[in-house]
Amino acid sequence: MPKTVLELTAQEWQAYQPSAQLGRLVEMQSDERRQAAWQVARQAARVLRQEFGASRIVVFGSLPHRSGFNPWSDIDLAAWGIPAGRFYRAVAVITGLSPDFKIDLLDLETCKPALRQIAEREGVDL
Helix, strand or coil: CCCCHHHCCHHHHHHHCHHHHHHHHHHHHHHHHHHHHHHHHHHHHHHHHHHHCCCEEEEECCCCCHHHCCCCCCEEEEEECCCHHHHHHHHHHHHCCCCCCCEEEEECCCCCHHHHHHHHHHCEEC
């Protein structure tokens, strides 16, 4: 007959370790999700260059930092060289690239200087 958690011995409990098993599962899923996010970010960079003339694209925020990326993380991009009149069309196109990720594109011309500095300082070129 199966035991409840309260009936497990200390040795059985150590062997079971549900929190450790859950942690490994979440970490594995997070790694797979992070890899998928990088693929989407690269795809967005290609689109921004080819269709909208971006001269430089960086990814910043949680994606470049493995420890900061979690199952709810989005993809934060900043792009240089997109004409102002085409920026919102670029946003519309890249946000439709993946149903699995929210993609934010920073408008470097109108964003707060502090946010621009973060993108410039911490951004990883794509």
